[in-house]
Amino acid sequence: MRLPRPRSLAGQLFALQAALVAxxxxxxxxxxxxxxxxxxxxxxxxxxxxxxxxxASSPYVREAALSPDPSPALQPYxxxxxxxxxxxxxxxxxxxxxxxxxxxPERIGEHFVGHTRQAIEGATFxxxxxxxLGRSVRVVTPVRxxxxxxxxxxxxxxxGLTVEAIGDRLAGQVTALLVVAAxxxxxxxxxxxxxxxxxxxxxxGMNAAELGRMHDYxxxxxxxxxxxxxxxxxxxxxxxxxxxxxxxxxxxxxxAGRHVRxxxxxxxxxxxxxxxxPRVDEVHVTEDxxxxxxxxxxxxxxxxxxxxxxxxxxxxxxxxxxxxxxRGFAEALRSQAHEAAxxxxxxxSLIELGRADEAVEFATAELExxxxxxxxxxxxxxxxxxxxxxxxxxxxxxxxxxxxVLAPESRIDDGLLPPTLPARxxxxxxxxxxxxxxxxVVGAAADVAMGPTGxxxxxxxxxxxxxxxxxxxxxxxxxxxxxxxxAFRRGWTTKPAEGEGPGHGLGLALVGQAVRRNGGTVATARxxxxxxxxxxxxxxxxxxxx
Numbered sequence: 429m430r431l432p433r434p435r436s437l438a439g440q441l442f443a444l445q446a447a448l449v450a451x452x453x454x455x456x457x458x459x460x461x462x463x464x465x466x467x468x469x470x471x472x473x474x475x476x477x478x479x480x481x482x483x484a485s486s487p488y489v490r491e492a493a494l495s496p497d498p499s500p501a502l503q504p505y506x507x508x509x510x511x512x513x514x515x516x517x518x519x520x521x522x523x524x525x526x527x528x529x530x531x532x533p534e535r536i537g538e539h540f541v542g543h544t545r546q547a548i549e550g551a552t553f554x555x556x557x558x559x560x561l562g563r564s565v566r567v568v569t570p571v572r573x574x575x576x577x578x579x580x581x582x583x584x585x586x587x588g589l590t591v592e593a594i595g596d597r598l599a600g601q602v603t604a605l606l607v608v609a610a611x612x613x614x615x616x617x618x619x620x621x622x623x624x625x626x627x628x629x630x631x632x633g634m635n636a637a638e639l640g641r642m643h644d645y646x647x648x649x650x651x652x653x654x655x656x657x658x659x660x661x662x663x664x665x666x667x668x669x670x671x672x673x674x675x676x677x678x679x680x681x682x683x684a685g686r687h688v689r690x691x692x693x694x695x696x697x698x699x700x701x702x703x704x705x706p707r708v709d710e711v712h713v714t715e716d717x718x719x720x721x722x723x724x725x726x727x728x729x730x731x732x733x734x735x736x737x738x739x740x741x742x743x744x745x746x747x748x749x750x751x752x753x754x755r756g757f758a759e760a761l762r763s764q765a766h767e768a769a770x771x772x773x774x775x776x777s778l779i780e781l782g783r784a785d786e787a788v789e790f791a792t793a794e795l796e797x798x799x800x801x802x803x804x805x806x807x808x809x810x811x812x813x814x815x816x817x818x819x820x821x822x823x824x825x826x827x828x829x830x831x832x833v834l835a836p837e838s839r840i841d842d843g844l845l846p847p848t849l850p851a852r853x854x855x856x857x858x859x860x861x862x863x864x865x866x867x868x869v870v871g872a873a874a875d876v877a878m879g880p881t882g883x884x885x886x887x888x889x890x891x892x893x894x895x896x897x898x899x900x901x902x903x904x905x906x907x908x909x910x911x912x913x914x915a916f917r918r919g920w921t922t923k924p925a926e927g928e929g930p931g932h933g934l935g936l937a938l939v940g941q942a943v944r945r946n947g948g949t950v951a952t953a954r955x956x957x958x959x960x961x962x963x964x965x966x967x968x969x970x971x972x973x974x
Contacts, residue, residue: 445620445623449613449616453612453616454609472565475515476566476587477569479509480552481552481569482509483571483587484570484571488505489585490572490573490582493520493522493583498528502520503528503530503533506519506520506529507529515589516531516561516588516593517561518531520584521544522584523581523583524539525544526539526540527539527540532560542559543557544568548584551570553567554566561590562591563590564591565588566586566587568584568586570584571583571585654672655672656672656676656677657669657672657735657737657738658670658677658701659726659733659736660702660734661733664688664689665686666683666686666687667684669684676738677714677738678714679691688702694712694713696712697712697713697719697721700723701734703734704725704734705723705725708722713937713941716941716945718740719740719741720738720739721738722737723736775787809838811840811851811854813854814889817859818834818887818889821859821862829883830870830883830885831883831884833885833887834888835886835899838888839891841891844968845891845896849946849966853942857939857942860936860938861939863935865960868904868905868960869904870883872904882903883903885901887900894967896964896967897965898966901961906954906959906960907952939962943964947967948966948967949965950965
């Protein structure tokens with residue numbers, strides 16, 4: 429037998445709120461009934477007291493009371509007052525209690541049923557008593573012979589309302605009270621049901637135990653996911669972030685509740701996090717990492733926010749850079765092999781034509797030209813990684829029609845670079861600077877004819893005064909003052925927009941990141957002869973940074 433599913437959290441809250449509303453309304457009804465009953469009795473007593481005192485102070489009543497037969501004059505007067513004041517009875521009597529007036533004329537001449545002693549002594553008093561008309565709330569007051577309430581007591585006046593009449597008045601008030609209570613109960617139930625339905629939609633009909641388990645699963649999932657996970661609400665504030673996300677973004681503390689623009693992230697990354705549309709595998713650079721970003725909007729009829737996932741691409745991007753260098757070397761070797769084959773064919777043809785001396789001269793000149801750059805690089809740069817990188821970039825630049833020159837003052841001895849300065853970072857820095865310089869020169873050459881200096885990239889690499897200096901100068905169009913500050917931001921480029929790939933505009937951003945990671949500086953300048961110059965200075969420290 430399958431056990432019934434526990435009521436949802438929304439259903440439980442609806443039942444609790446409905447019961448609470450019912451209890452509150454019932455309590456209000458009881459309180460209002462008791463209060464109205466007391467007020468009705470007090471109002472009835474005030475009404476009959478005012479009527480009795482008004483009759484007792486009337487000169488007409490005093491004159492009639494002193495006449496030999498007061499009834500014919502006082503009976504119409506008393507009945508008129510009773511009807512006008514909407515009370516049950518008005519009885520005027522002598523001091524012996526013999527009635528002069530009564531709502532039932534047959535009772536005139538009979539003795540008043542009730543107490544009169546206090547009124548005969550000159551006091552006004554009230555009581556609840558059962559008389560000829562039933563149980564009533566009444567007041568008895570004296571009528572004095574003199575004006576302004578002076579003189580002796582010559583008659584008595586009693587005015588009253590039956591308890592039944594007071595109950596009829598209260599019944600009308602109770603009916604109105606019940607109508608208001610029923611309306612309040614219906615309105616409270618409708619509002620409670622609306623809130624419950626809204627809560628049911630937001631909780632998807634789950635009960636409290638299921639929500640508790642979902643929270644536990646949620647926390648366990650966040651700790652288990654190795655990718656960075658970030659939830660940004662519709663107002664641009666961080667709703668949730670896991671530990672991996674904080675590490676990838678370099679955040680400290682708990683950023684939940686803070687606006688994305690207050691996290692101190694690079695502008696392109698901030699704009700991507702706040703973007704309402706989806707983004708797939710966008711590469712962004714932080715202070716010390718390269719992250720691949722994916723975003724997906726959360727919507728259910730309206731936009732609730734964005735789910736962001738982050739993957740660490742620092743190592744992958746470095747390997748990709750090395751792979752690009754290897755690919756460039758391979759392309760350069762292929763080109764050199766092709767050129768060597770052409771030169772070999774030329775030498776063979778010269779020999780076949782019987783021009784041996786010219787063949788030897790041609791071959792020797794080509795060998796000296798090819799060996800000159802190699803000897804210069806190997807002689808000046810003892811660091812094998814940098815030497816190999818420069819040779820490969822020289823061959824690649826030569827294939828694109830650009831001359832890569834190593835400055836005469838370049839000098840780096842083998843073993844001079846400390847272990848704390850990774851060769852991978854050197855490849856990232858110098859490789860990207862050379863690539864950008866070659867691209868700038870090639871782009872400029874495509875637009876206008878080069879000047880006397882030709883298409884040239886000059887590299888300076890030397891170690892002095894406890895730091896490594898890497899400088900790359902080109903004969904391209906140079907950087908405008910506005911572009912200097914933006915050059916090291918992800919996405920900045922001088923290349924045309926068409927054909928941009930996922931990593932387009934990333935090279936200089938990677939350079940800036942690698943320089944900062946190793947405690948160095950990078951500067952840009954515009955040489956007098958034109959073009960652009962990038963200068964990187966890295967400390968040659970031997971200790972491992974804390």
